[in-house]
Amino acid sequence: MTLLERVRGFAIRHDLWRPPTLGIVALSGGSDSVALLLLLHEFATHGEVVLDAAAHLNHSIRGRDADEDEAFCGELCARLMVPFVASRIDVPAKASLERVSLEVAARRARHAFLEQVRESRAADFVATAHTEDDQAETVLLRIVRGAGTRGLAGILPRRRHLIRPLLACSRDELRAYLTSRDQTWREDETNQDVTNPRNRVRHDLLPYLARHFNPSVRASLARLAEVARGDEIAIGPLVEAASADIVRVSTEEVSLDAAALNALPEGLARRVIQNALTRIRPDRICNLRDVDLVLAVAKGGPTAAEFSGLRVERFDDSAVLVKRARNLRPRRRGAGTRVPRR
Amino acid sequence: MTLLERVRGFAIRHDLWRPPTLGIVALSGGSDSVALLLLLHEFATHGEVVLDAAAHLNHSIRGRDADEDEAFCGELCARLMVPFVASRIDVPAKASLERVSLEVAARRARHAFLEQVRESRAADFVATAHTEDDQAETVLLRIVRGAGTRGLAGILPRRRHLIRPLLACSRDELRAYLTSRDQTWREDETNQDVTNPRNRVRHDLLPYLARHFNPSVRASLARLAEVARGDEIAIGPLVEAASADIVRVSTEEVSLDAAALNALPEGLARRVIQNALTRIRPDRICNLRDVDLVLAVAKGGPTAAEFSGLRVERFDDSAVLVKRARNLRPRRRGAGTRVPRR
Numbered sequence: 246m247t248l249l250e251r252v253r254g255f256a257i258r259h260d261l262w263r264p265p266t267l268g269i270v271a272l273s274g275g276s277d278s279v280a281l282l283l284l285l286h287e288f289a290t291h292g293e294v295v296l297d298a299a300a301h302l303n304h305s306i307r308g309r310d311a312d313e314d315e316a317f318c319g320e321l322c323a324r325l326m327v328p329f330v331a332s333r334i335d336v337p338a339k340a341s342l343e344r345v346s347l348e349v350a351a352r353r354a355r356h357a358f359l360e361q362v363r364e365s366r367a368a369d370f371v372a373t374a375h376t377e378d379d380q381a382e383t384v385l386l387r388i389v390r391g392a393g394t395r396g397l398a399g400i401l402p403r404r405r406h407l408i409r410p411l412l413a414c415s416r417d418e419l420r421a422y423l424t425s426r427d428q429t430w431r432e433d434e435t436n437q438d439v440t441n442p443r444n445r446v447r448h449d450l451l452p453y454l455a456r457h458f459n460p461s462v463r464a465s466l467a468r469l470a471e472v473a474r475g476d477e478i479a480i481g482p483l484v485e486a487a488s489a490d491i492v493r494v495s496t497e498e499v500s501l502d503a504a505a506l507n508a509l510p511e512g513l514a515r516r517v518i519q520n521a522l523t524r525i526r527p528d529r530i531c532n533l534r535d536v537d538l539v540l541a542v543a544k545g546g547p548t549a550a551e552f553s554g555l556r557v558e559r560f561d562d563s564a565v566l567v568k569r570a571r572n573l574r575p576r577r578r579g580a581g582t583r584v585p586r587r
Numbered sequence: 588m589t590l591l592e593r594v595r596g597f598a599i600r601h602d603l604w605r606p607p608t609l610g611i612v613a614l615s616g617g618s619d620s621v622a623l624l625l626l627l628h629e630f631a632t633h634g635e636v637v638l639d640a641a642a643h644l645n646h647s648i649r650g651r652d653a654d655e656d657e658a659f660c661g662e663l664c665a666r667l668m669v670p671f672v673a674s675r676i677d678v679p680a681k682a683s684l685e686r687v688s689l690e691v692a693a694r695r696a697r698h699a700f701l702e703q704v705r706e707s708r709a710a711d712f713v714a715t716a717h718t719e720d721d722q723a724e725t726v727l728l729r730i731v732r733g734a735g736t737r738g739l740a741g742i743l744p745r746r747r748h749l750i751r752p753l754l755a756c757s758r759d760e761l762r763a764y765l766t767s768r769d770q771t772w773r774e775d776e777t778n779q780d781v782t783n784p785r786n787r788v789r790h791d792l793l794p795y796l797a798r799h800f801n802p803s804v805r806a807s808l809a810r811l812a813e814v815a816r817g818d819e820i821a822i823g824p825l826v827e828a829a830s831a832d833i834v835r836v837s838t839e840e841v842s843l844d845a846a847a848l849n850a851l852p853e854g855l856a857r858r859v860i861q862n863a864l865t866r867i868r869p870d871r872i873c874n875l876r877d878v879d880l881v882l883a884v885a886k887g888g889p890t891a892a893e894f895s896g897l898r899v900e901r902f903d904d905s906a907v908l909v910k911r912a913r914n915l916r917p918r919r920r921g922a923g924t925r926v927p928r929r
Contacts, residue, residue, distance in 0.1 A: 389800040391807030393814040394736050445799060453795075457787060458731040465733030472735040475854030480822055482852075510824075512817030 248414065248422045252284050253293070255413050259402040262294040267368045268408075269330075271359055272299040272322070274314040274431035277374035279321065280419035281411055283428060285372060286325050298328040300362040300371070304336040304351050314431050330362050348441075363406055375400050375409040378416045381463035382446045384470045393536075395519070398477055399470035413471075415463065484516040492521045499525045500563040503543045514540060525566050526555065539564060590756065590764045594626050595635070597755050601744040604636040609710045610750075611672075613701055614641040614664070616656040616773035619716035621663065622761035623753055625770060627714060628667050640670040642704040642713070646678040646693050656773050672704050690783070705748055717742050717751040720758045723808035724788045735878075737861070740819055741812035755813075757805065826858040834863045835905075841867045842905045845885040856882060867908050868897065881906060 246254075256262060270285055272278045282299055289296035301318045303311050315331055322329035340350035359371045384399040402409055411419065423430060439445040454462040487509060491502045499521050506514050518539045538550040542557045542564050549558040556569045588596075598604060612627055614620045624641055631638035643660045645653050657673055664671035682692035701713045726741040744751055753761065765772060781787040796804040829851060833844045841863050848856050860881045880892040884899045884906050891900040898911045 386800075388730060388811065389796050389804055389807070391801060391803070391810065393811065394739065394818050397736065442800060450795075453792075454731050458728075458784060459733060461733070462731055465731070468733065469730065469735065472854070472857065475852070475857055476736050476818060476822065477854065478852040479825065479854030479858070480818065483821065483825065510817070510820040512814070512819065512821030515814065515817055516821070 248418060249284060249287055252410050252414065253288070255402070256288075256410050259408075261372075261403060261408045261410055262288075262370065264293060265295065266370065267295045267297045267366075269297055269359065269363050269366065269368045269371045270299045270327075271355070271371055271373045272301050272318050273374075273433070274301070274318045274321075275374075275433045276420050276423060276430040277376055277411065277416060279428060279430040280414075280423055281372060281374040282321070282325070282327070283423070283426065284410070286327065296327055297366055297368045298330050298362065300359055301329065301331045302355050302358045303331065303333040304354070305333060306336050306347065306351070317431050330366075332358055334358070360406070370403075370406050370408045372408050372410055374411055376411050376414055376416050376419065377467040378447075378451075378463055380412055380470055381451060381466035382443055384466045385450065386442060386446050393515075394473050395477060395516075397470060397473035399467075399473070401474065413467065480513075480516065483513060484520060487513055488517050488520045491517055492524065494524050497567065499566045501539070501543060501566070503545075503559065503562050503564050506540075506543050506564070511540075514543075518543075521566060522555075525568065526553075539566070590760060591626060591629055593755065594752050595630070597744070598630075598752050601750075603714075603745060603750045603752055604630075604712065606635060607637065608712065609637045609639045609708075611639055611701065611705050611708065611710045611713045612641045612669075613697070613713055613715045614643050614660050615716075615775070616643070616660045616663075617716075617775045618762050618765060618772040619718055619753065619758060621770060621772040622756075622765055623714060623716040624663070624667070624669070625765070625768065626752070628669065638669055639708055639710045640672050640704065642701055643671065643673045644697050644700045645673065645675040646696070647675060648678050648689065648693070659773050672708075674700055676700070702748070712748050712750045714750050714752055716753055718753050718756055718758050718761065719809040720789075720805055722754055722812055723793060723805035724785055726808045726812045727792065728784060728788050735857075736815050737819060737858075739812060739815035741809075741815070743816065755809065822855075822858065825855060826862060829855055830859050830862045833859055834866065836866050840907050840909045842902075842907045843881070843885060845887075845901065845904050845906050848882075848885050848906070853882075856885075860885075863908060864897075867910065868895075881908070 262268060268285065270278070270282045272282055285294060285296050288294045299318065299322050301315055303315045305311060307314075315333075319329050319331065334354045336347060336351045336354055339354060340347050343350060343353075345353075359373075362368075363371050380399050384397055387396040387399070400409060400412060402412055420430075439449055451463060459465060487505075491505045491509075493500045493502075501518070501521055506517060509517065515536050518536045522535060522539070535552050535555070538547075538552055539557045541547060542550050542559050545559065549556065551557075551569055554569050555566055557564055557566050559565075604610060610627065612620070612624045614624055627636060627638050630636045641660065641664050643657055645657045647653060649656075657675075661671050661673065676696045678689060678693045678696055681696060682689050685692060685695075687695075701715075704710075705713050722741050726739055729738040729741070742751060742754060744754055762772075781791055793805060801807060829847075833847045833851075835842045835844075843860070843863055848859060851859065857878050860878045864877060864881070877894050877897070880889075880894055881899045883889060884892050884901050887901065891898065893899075893911060896911050897908055899906055899908050901907075
């Protein structure tokens with residue numbers, strides 16, 4: 246099966262586009278995104294999708310190299326007759342203004358730019374060139390940092406308007422595809438600073454695992470992500486149905502019917518609690534320890550627990566979650582009064 | 588919470604024993620199993636379980652050290668007034684007879700011995716001293732080798748008559764507990780040979796992850812295993828119900844209703860296929876690639892596929908699994924004729 250056929254299969258399986266769908270390609274000039282552009286261009290030639298434009302953001306981080314990247318992308322698009330939209334932003338200035346790392350500032354700027362291009366052109370999606378390698382890094386990083394099975398789903402094939410058609414392709418395959426078509430790309434001065442956890446995973450941990458345990462470890466991790474995502478989809482309707490029975494939301498609090506919660510299989514009970522935590526704190530990703538604390542209180546272990554800005558307390562047949570008001574803390578000891586765990 | 592209380596909580600949560608339950612402790616003399624014996628002895632003193640005996644197998648691998656281990660265990664049991672059952676087996680001879688590694692031969696011999704002791708004494712369980720460290724190693728090894736979420740459940744708290752009450756305790760905690768009680772243990776000359784994958788995980792990979800990513804990586808992995816097990820329990824009844832509708836078993840073959848299978852969320856479809864594969868091949872652990880092949884055939888991709896001694900073929904509305912008879916192979920090419928994947 247050719248790379249083109251595999252990407253097509255992936256797109257069909259995840260319903261990423263259908264004939265009249267209008268798409269934007271995020272193009273950095275690196276091998277992954279150049280391959281993405283060429284592949285989508287091929288699909289467009291076959292009438293499977295409409296390639297509306299390629300969008301390039303110059304981050305003003307790498308000086309002349311960045312300008313050359315932009316010129317390279319512009320020329321490539323001109324040759325393919327794909328409209329080219331470029332913009333420039335001073336990421337270092339943005340980072341120091343927002344007091345975040347260059348990496349975070351760059352990601353935010355990129356997302357905002359891509360979404361703006363998509364909206365202004367009324368396109369249906371922005372395709373980004375995340376590969377199996379990126380997926381493996383994400384999943385592995387989450388595993389070693391302590392994710393639940395939910396986190397293992399990793400980078401999703403689609404999140405709102407963002408699609409990732411190359412999630413099942415390795416970087417090596419993409420480069421082989423480009424080479425076979427005599428297509429060059431810009432070598433990103435890959436960040437080799439291994440004090441950054443993702444770089445350490447990429448340059449150190451994954452090569453070590455491939456050498457000593459499993460040469461296809463990246464593919465195995467990407468596959469695990471897909472299975473975990475499948476499990477999420479399978480279990481989702483169950484969680485929704487149970488949550489509808491068990492979780493009550495008011496303006497002040499979220500309460501859980503303890504008896505009904507305790508009657509559930511524990512895996513399901515955990516998901517219902519995750520749901521409840523998301524209702525009271527939509528902006529945060531659930532921590533498994535928080536979920537366990539709520540479960541312990543619902544089961545009649547400690548009568549109350551406090552964690553990450555929330556308080557959970559057992560009242561009669563309910564476990565009630567409230568946001569913790571600063572002035573309600575009785576005593577402040579260390580980072581806050583906590584009911585000891587375990 | 589003391590170690591004793593935590594182990595009690597774990598035992599209650601997983602329903603490992605109730606007052607009249609009669610148990611055997613597998614005792615090697617190492618810190619984990621000595622702690623297990625002392626803890627169960629405390630529970631027995633409180634009338635929570637009946638400690639019937641400690642069982643020790645001398646593997647005849649480590650010569651005089653092994654004899655000293657046995658003597659140490661015997662003396663400890665005498666002091667605690669716990670019946671001591673010891674036996675000796677020539678593991679090196681068994682390994683060369685069965686043409687397996689020392690490790691595999693030792694594990695088989697140990698399992699057979701423990702089960703024999705349990706049966707002969709009509710006990711309800713054999714408790715082994717697997718810890719959070721063992722759990723973390725198992726889960727990590729499965730992840731890097733390519734497990735699905737099912738494999739992530741790792742070592743189960745109970746498997747038939749075997750129970751593992753210390754699965755949520757770290758080795759360090761157990762040693763601190765022993766030290767606090769002035770209890771010594773036998774230092775196992777731990778196998779440092781890192782060409783053995785588990786030793787490499789223990790002595791190399793986990794310390795690296797703890798140093799560079801997450802000091803509590805072992806606890807995080809053990810927690811992931813517990814969440815995965817919970818998910819399994821939550822999703823189990825769904826899989827059973829769907830399998831009852833979709834999987835038909837006869838003496839010759841297992842067939843799957845393709846339309847009904849394809850109508851399921853993919854995660855659930857995968858589990859139903861795992862079920863079907865287990866019906867036709869009860870002795871083997873499912874490989875995710877095999878599951879994907881069956882799914883592809885059911886979805887109308889390739890019309891047939893062969894893998895690991897099985898053949899799956901699409902007939903009308905069914906995907907039919909049969910064991911592959913040697914004389915039915917049309918041509919033999921390499922490891923067998925295969926329908927190309929992807």
